[in-house]
Amino acid sequence: MTSMNLSKAEADYFKRFARWKIIVILLTLALILTIAFAVTIGPMQIPPLDVYKIIIKNIPFLGDLVRGGSSSIDEVVVLQVRLPRVLAAAIVGIALAVAGVVLQGLFRNPMADPYLIGISAGASLGASLAIAFGISFSFFGLIYSIPLMAFVFALGTVLLVYSVARTGQGVQMLTLLLVGIAVNSFLLAIMAIVRIVSGDAIHAIMAWLLGSLVASNWDYVKIVLPFVVIGVALIYVFAKDLNIMLLGEEEARHLGVDTERLKRIMLVSATLITAAAVSISGIIGFVGLIVPHIARILVGPDHRILIPSSALAGAIVLILCDTIARTIVRPVELPVGIFTSLLGCPFFIYLLRKRKRSVIW
Amino acid sequence: MVTLRISGIDCYYGSIKALDNVNFSVREGEFVGILGPNGSGKTTVLRSISRVLKPHKGTILIGDENIYEMKTVEVAKQLAVVPQSTPVTFDFTSLEVVLMGRNPHMPRFKMESKEDLAIARNSMELTRTWEFADRPVTELSGGERQRVIIARALTQEPQILLLDEPTTHLDISNQLEIMDLIKHLCKTKKLLIVAVFHDFNLAARYCDSIILLNDGKIVAVGESNETLTSQNVRKVFSVDTIVKKHPITGFLHVIPISKPRNQQQKSLSIHLISGGGTGSPVMKTLLDEGYRVTAGVLNLLDTDQETAQLLKIPTTSEAPFSPITEEAHRANLKMIRKANVLVITPTQFGAGNLKNLNAAETALKEGIPTILLEDGSIEERDFTNGKATNYLTKLKNNGAITVKSTSELVHFLDKLENKNNKNFHQKKEP
Numbered sequence: 001m002t003s004m005n006l007s008k009a010e011a012d013y014f015k016r017f018a019r020w021k022i023i024v025i026l027l028t029l030a031l032i033l034t035i036a037f038a039v040t041i042g043p044m045q046i047p048p049l050d051v052y053k054i055i056i057k058n059i060p061f062l063g064d065l066v067r068g069g070s071s072s073i074d075e076v077v078v079l080q081v082r083l084p085r086v087l088a089a090a091i092v093g094i095a096l097a098v099a100g101v102v103l104q105g106l107f108r109n110p111m112a113d114p115y116l117i118g119i120s121a122g123a124s125l126g127a128s129l130a131i132a133f134g135i136s137f138s139f140f141g142l143i144y145s146i147p148l149m150a151f152v153f154a155l156g157t158v159l160l161v162y163s164v165a166r167t168g169q170g171v172q173m174l175t176l177l178l179v180g181i182a183v184n185s186f187l188l189a190i191m192a193i194v195r196i197v198s199g200d201a202i203h204a205i206m207a208w209l210l211g212s213l214v215a216s217n218w219d220y221v222k223i224v225l226p227f228v229v230i231g232v233a234l235i236y237v238f239a240k241d242l243n244i245m246l247l248g249e250e251e252a253r254h255l256g257v258d259t260e261r262l263k264r265i266m267l268v269s270a271t272l273i274t275a276a277a278v279s280i281s282g283i284i285g286f287v288g289l290i291v292p293h294i295a296r297i298l299v300g301p302d303h304r305i306l307i308p309s310s311a312l313a314g315a316i317v318l319i320l321c322d323t324i325a326r327t328i329v330r331p332v333e334l335p336v337g338i339f340t341s342l343l344g345c346p347f348f349i350y351l352l353r354k355r356k357r358s359v360i361w
Numbered sequence: 362m363v364t365l366r367i368s369g370i371d372c373y374y375g376s377i378k379a380l381d382n383v384n385f386s387v388r389e390g391e392f393v394g395i396l397g398p399n400g401s402g403k404t405t406v407l408r409s410i411s412r413v414l415k416p417h418k419g420t421i422l423i424g425d426e427n428i429y430e431m432k433t434v435e436v437a438k439q440l441a442v443v444p445q446s447t448p449v450t451f452d453f454t455s456l457e458v459v460l461m462g463r464n465p466h467m468p469r470f471k472m473e474s475k476e477d478l479a480i481a482r483n484s485m486e487l488t489r490t491w492e493f494a495d496r497p498v499t500e501l502s503g504g505e506r507q508r509v510i511i512a513r514a515l516t517q518e519p520q521i522l523l524l525d526e527p528t529t530h531l532d533i534s535n536q537l538e539i540m541d542l543i544k545h546l547c548k549t550k551k552l553l554i555v556a557v558f559h560d561f562n563l564a565a566r567y568c569d570s571i572i573l574l575n576d577g578k579i580v581a582v583g584e585s586n587e588t589l590t591s592q593n594v595r596k597v598f599s600v601d602t603i604v605k606k607h608p609i610t611g612f613l614h615v616i617p618i619s620k621p622r623n624q625q626q627k628s629l630s631i632h633l634i635s636g637g638g639t640g641s642p643v644m645k646t647l648l649d650e651g652y653r654v655t656a657g658v659l660n661l662l663d664t665d666q667e668t669a670q671l672l673k674i675p676t677t678s679e680a681p682f683s684p685i686t687e688e689a690h691r692a693n694l695k696m697i698r699k700a701n702v703l704v705i706t707p708t709q710f711g712a713g714n715l716k717n718l719n720a721a722e723t724a725l726k727e728g729i730p731t732i733l734l735e736d737g738s739i740e741e742r743d744f745t746n747g748k749a750t751n752y753l754t755k756l757k758n759n760g761a762i763t764v765k766s767t768s769e770l771v772h773f774l775d776k777l778e779n780k781n782n783k784n785f786h787q788k789k790e791p
Contacts, residue, residue, distance in 0.1 A: 009456060009494040010478050017472055108448070237469065244461050246451040250413050251444065255517070256437030256465030301451050304472075 020305045027312035031090070034316045038086045038323045039078065043330055046074050054078045080217070088216035088224070088280060089322040089336075090315035093287055095228045095277035097314025099270040100288035101295070101307055102235055105242045106266055107173055114274040114288035117180035117267075118157035121187035123278040126153025128191055128205045132198035144219070146208070147279035154275035157183060162267065170260045173249070210335030211284035213322050220280040231273035232311060238262055239303040246301070286340040287314055290348045297351045317344065363389045363424060363439065363520040363553055365410070370419030372402070372409050372577075379405040380416070381577040389520065390551040392544060394564040396589075397574030398598055403557040404445075406574070407523045410555065411442045423521065437465035440521040441514035445529060447506065455501065455509045456494040459485055462516030484515035487542060503530040511539060515546070522546075524556035528563070540567050561615035565589055573597055585613045601671065618645075618671060627651040629778050632700035634717045636708040638664035643706055643734070644672055646767050652774065655700060657693040658685045658717055684713035690720060697724045702777065703731045704770065705756075709742045710749035718752035721761075730777065731761040734770055 039055070040048040054075050056062050099114035107116070115121075126149035161183050165176040195202055235242075241262050244252045249259050274288070295310040321339040328334065365387045372380035380402045387393050395403045408414040410421055412428055421428050428436055441462070453461075462484075463477040485491040488508040498506055507530050514522060524543070528536040544567050546552050558564040564571055565585040573581040573588050575597040581588040594602045594615065601618040630653040633640045640656060641664060647654045657677030659666040669676045677693040679685050685693075697703055703724050710718065725731045733753065743749040757763065764770045 007482075009491070010482065012495060013456060013473070013478060014475075108451075240464065240467075240469070243453075244464055246453070247458070247461070248448050250408075250411075251442070251447060253413065253433060254411055254437060254440075254442040254444075255461055256434035258433045301453055302457065 020299075023299055023305060024308050024312070027309055027316075031312050031316050031319075034319050035086055035090065038089075038319050039082045041323050041327055042077065042082055043327070044074075044077050046077065050074060051078050051082075055083065084218045084221050085213055085216040085322070085326075086319055087221050089213050089319045091221065091224055091228050092213065092277040092281045092284065093291075093314035093316070093318030094232065094311040095224075095273040095314075096284065096288035096318070097291040097295075097310040098232050098235060098307060099274040099277075100314075101292040101303065101310045102242070102266050102270040104292055105245060105303060106263065106270075107177060108246060108248075109177075110293070111289075114270065115283070117176060117271075118161045118183045118187070119154045119271060119274045119278060120283045121184040121191070122157025123150040123154040123275065124209055124283060125157075125187050125191050125194070126150045127208050127282070128194045128198070129153075131204045131208065132194050132201045147220070147223075151275050151279035154278060155271065157187065158267070158271045158275075171263055173263070207335065208282045211282035211337040212325075212333065212335050213281050214326070214333055216280065224276045224280055227276035228273050231269040231276075232307075234265060234269045236307050238265060239307050242266070242303040243301070281336075284318070284337045284340060286337070286344050287318055290344050291317055294344075294348055294351055364422075365521055365553055365555070366420075366422040367406075367410065368420050368422075370409055370416035370421065372405050372414055372416045374405075374414075379414075379577050380409065382419070383574075383577070383579055385572055385579065385582060387553050387555060389553045390547060392547045392554045392556070392567060392569045393572060394568035394570075395555065395557045395572045395574055396559075396561065396564055396597075397580075401574045401597075402577040403574055404525055405577070407442070407525050407555065407557060411440065411523055412436060434465045437517065439519055440523065441517040441519035443507075443511050443514045443522070443524045443527050445525045446503075447510050452497040452499050454495050454497055455490055455512075456481065456485070458498050458509055459490070459494075459513045459516050462513040465517060480518065481512070481516045484512040485509075487515065488512040488539070504532060504535050507531060508535070508539065511543075519552070521553045521555075524554065526557050526559055529559065536563065543567070561589060561594070562612070565613035565615065566610070589613055589615055603671065625651055626653075627778050628781055629653070629701045629774065630655065630699065631702045631704055631774070632656065632697045633665075633704050633706060634708075634721060635659070635665045635706040636663055636714060638668075639706040639708040639734075640665040641668040643704065643767055643770070644668055644674055646771060647774075648672055648674070650771055650774070652778075655696050657696055658689045658714070660713075685716040690716045693717070694720050694723060697721075697729065698727070700729065701781070702774065703729050704734060705731065705753075706734045707736045707738065707742060709744060711744040715745055715748060715752075718749060718756075721756060722752060722759075725756055725759055725761055731756060732770060732773065733757065733761055733763045734767070735763050735765060 036052070040046070040051050055078065058079060096114050100112070103112040103114060103116055104110060106112075127146050130146045130149035161176065161179050162171065164183075165171055165179045195205055198205060241252070241257045244255050244257050245259065245262065247255075252259050291314045292306070292310045295306055295313050299305045299309050317340065318336070321343065322336045324339050324343075325334045325336040367386065368384050370380055370383050371378065383402075383406060385393070395406055397403050405414060409416050410428070412433070415429060423431075423436075423439055459481045460473050460477060463473060463481065467473070467477065482491060485494060488511050490505065490508045490512050493501065493505065498509060501509065507527070511527065522543070527543070528539055531539060540563060543554065547554050556568070568585060570583055571585050571588040572579055573593055580597055581593050589604060591602055591604050594600060594604070603616045603618060605614050605616070606612070607614040627650070631647055633643060633654060633656040635643070635656060636659060644654055644656065644665070645668075655675045656665065656669050658679050659669065659676050660679050660681055660683065662681040666676060666678055675696070677689055677696055679689045697720060703721060705721060721731055733756065739750050739753060762773065764773055
C-alpha cells in the first residue's frame with residue numbers, strides 16, 4: 001500500500017516544506033535589509049557606510065575588522081537612538097503580529113486582534129494614570145512608570161476577563177470574547193474620566209494612545225525581548241495544535257489536542273507578548289489585525305509557517321512605518337499607528353482582491 | 362481486542378438530565394446503531410464517549426481503562442469521531458485536513474512523514490476524496506466535505522469509530538457507498554463502531570445491533586428485528602409503522618404510516634363498504650378528520666382489511682376469498698345501524714360481496730344517509746351481470762348521494778356533522 005512513487009499531490013505536499021524554508025529565509029533577509037535601511041535614515045545625515053561601520057565596530061569579535069573612526073555624536077545617534085528604536089519596532093511588530101495570529105486562530109474569528117480581550121484598555125488606563133497623576137516608582141533601579149503601569153494593568157485586565165469567563169468546564173471562547181468586550185468598554189469609561197481630570201497631561205495621554213516608539217532605548221529592548229522570545233517560542237511549539245483548533249474545539253479534542261491546556265498556554269503567551277509590546281509602544285493598531293491576514297493570503301493557513309512569516313512580516317511592516325513616521329514631516333514625529341493603517345489597509349485590500357486561494361477570512 | 366463498556370452513565374446539560382443510567386457494551390468488529398427521537402440523547406451518548414461531556418455518574422471503559430483518566434492524545438490514538446458537520450472557517454486543503462488525523466501519532470516537532478502521507482492517501486482513496494486532495498475544503502460540497510472528514514477519521518487509524526449521523530448530508534448513492542465502506546472496515550479491520558442514525562432502514566441494514574433511546578433512557582437493545590418492532594417504534598416515536606422484511610434486499614424495512622393528528626373527535630360515525638384497496642385512503646382521511654370509522658364486510662387478506670387492522674378500525678370480516686355468509690351479513694348490518702353515515706367506495710362487485718349492496722339498500726330504507734364515491738366506472742367494476750349496477754342505480758334513485766372524490770366526501774360529511782351538532786343543541790335548549 002505504501003507506494004514509494006509519490007503522486008503529484010504527495011510530491012506537492014513535500015515540496016511545501018522546502019518552500020516554507022525558502023519563505024522564512026527570504027523574509028529573514030528582507031528583515032535584515034529593512035533594519036539596515038532603517039538605521040541609515042534619520043534627521044541627522046550620516047553616510048550609510050559610517051552607520052554600518054559604527055554598528056559592526058560594536059559587535060564583539062567583528063569589531064576589530066573595522067578601521068577608521070567616526071565622530072562620537074554619530075556613534076551616539078546610531079547606537080543609542082536609531083538602533084534601539086529600530087530593534088524595538090521589530091520586537092513590537094513581531095509581538096503584535098504573532099499575538100494576532102494566535103487570537104484569530106483561537107477565536108476562529110477574522111476580526112480578532114491582540115487587543116481583543118482587554119489588553120489595550122488595561123494598558124491605556126495604566127499608562128493614562130501614570131501620565132495624569134505622575135505616578136512614579138523605580139523598578140530594578142530604573143524608573144519607567146508608564147511602561148510598567150501599562151504592563152501591569154494589561155495583565156490585570158486579561159486576568160480579570162479570564163477569571164470571569166472561566167467556569168468549571170473550562171473557558172468558553174465566546175464568553176471570553178463577550179466578557180472582554182464588556183471589560184473593555186468599562187475601562188474605556190474610566191479612561192474618559194481620567195482624561196477629563198488630567199488637565200494638560202491630556203496631550204501626552206493622546207500621544208501614548210496613538211502609539212509611538214519615540215521613547216525607545218536599550219533598556220526597553222532588553223526588558224521586552226525576553227518576554228517576546230519566550231512567548232513566541234512557546235506559541236510556535238503548539239503551532240500544529242492551533243491548526244487543528246481551527247476545525248473546532250470538539251474536533252480538536254477528538255484529534256488528541258488538550259484544548260484547555262492549549263487555550264491557557266496560548267492566551268498567557270499572547271497576553272504577555274502583547275502587554276510587553278504595548279508597554280513600550282502604546283496602542284499601535286492594524287499590525288496585529290492585518291499582518292496575519294496578509295501572511296495567510298501569501299503562505300496559507302498552516303500555523304507552522306504562518307507564525308514565523310507573520311512575525312517577520314510584522315517586524316518589517318512596523319520598522320518601515322516607524323521610519324516613515326519619524327522622518328516624513330521633519331522635525332515633527334507623527335504617531336506610527338497612522339502609517340500602519342494608512343499604508344497597510346490599501347495593500348491588504350489589494351491582496352484580498354487578487355488572492356488566488358479561496359480565503360474565507 | 363478492544364471493547365467499549367458504558368456502565369450506568371448519567372449526563373447533564375446544566376440541570377437538565379440528558380442521559381439516565383445508560384448501559385451497553387460493544388466488542389471489536391461490532392457495529393452498533395443508536396436510534397431515537399430528537400432530544401432523546403443519541404448525540405449525548407457519543408459526546409460522553411468522546412470526552413466532550415463528562416458523565417456525572419458511571420464509567421466509560423476502553424478495555425480496562427477509564428477514558429476520563431486517559432490522556433487526550435492516548436484516547437485519540439484509539440478513538441475517532443465523525444461529527445454531524447464540521448465548521449469551515451478555514452481554507453485548508455482536503456489533504457491537509459485528512460493529515461490532521463495523524464496528529465495523535467506524530468511527535469510534536471516532526472513534520473508529516475511519507476508513511477503519514479501514505480496512510481492519508483489510502484483513506485482518501487477509500488472514500489474517493491483523493492481526486493480533490495489539493496482543493497480547499499471550503500470549495501467542496503457538503504457530501505464531499507463529509508467524505509473528507511470520514512477519511513480524516515480513518516487516517517487516525519482508530520480501533521473505535523464514533524459516527525454522528527454520518528450520511529445526513531449525502532445523496533442516496535453516496536450514503537450507501539460510505540455505509541458499505543464503514544461496514545467493510547468494521548468487518549475486515551475489526552473496527553468497533555457506534556453510530557447515531559435518523560434513518561431506521563439505514564440502521565437496520567448496517568447495524569449488528571440497535572439501541573433504541575428515549576428521554577435519555579435505553580428502551581430496547583438487540584438485533585434489529587428484536588428492537589425495531591412496530592410496538593417499540595410507536596412507544597418511542599409515537600408513529601404507526603409497518604415493519605417488514607423487504608422482499609428483495611432481505612433487510613428489515615420500517616414504513617411510517619401516520620402520526621395520529623390531534624383532530625377533535627367528531628360526533629358522526631361512518632361505515633365503509635369497500636374492498637380491494639379502494640377504501641384504504643378513505644379510512645385514513647376520515648380518521649385524520651376525526652370521524653369514527655367502521656368497515657365491512659371485508660375478506661381477510663384484502664388490502665382494505667389489512668389497512669383497517671393497522672389503523673385499528675373495527676370491521677366485520679369474512680374468511681379469505683370466500684363469499685359473504687349470512688352470519689357476516691347480519692353482523693355487518695348491525696354495525697351499519699350503529700353508524701350515522703354509510704359510504705360505498707368504488708370497489709369491484711361480484712357474487713361474493715353483492716350482499717354488501719343489499720345491506721346498503723336496507724340501511725338507506727332505514728334512513729341512514731348513504732354516499733356513493735363514484736369514479737364513473739360502474740360497468741367495469743360490475744361482475745354480476747348488472748345486478749350491482751341495478752343496486753347502485755336504485756340507491757341513487759332512493760336518495761343516495763354521489764360524490765366524485767375523497768375531498769368532496771369530506772366536505773359533504775363536514776356539512777352533515779355541523780347540522781348534526783346544531784340539531785343536538787336545539788334539542789337540548791328548550
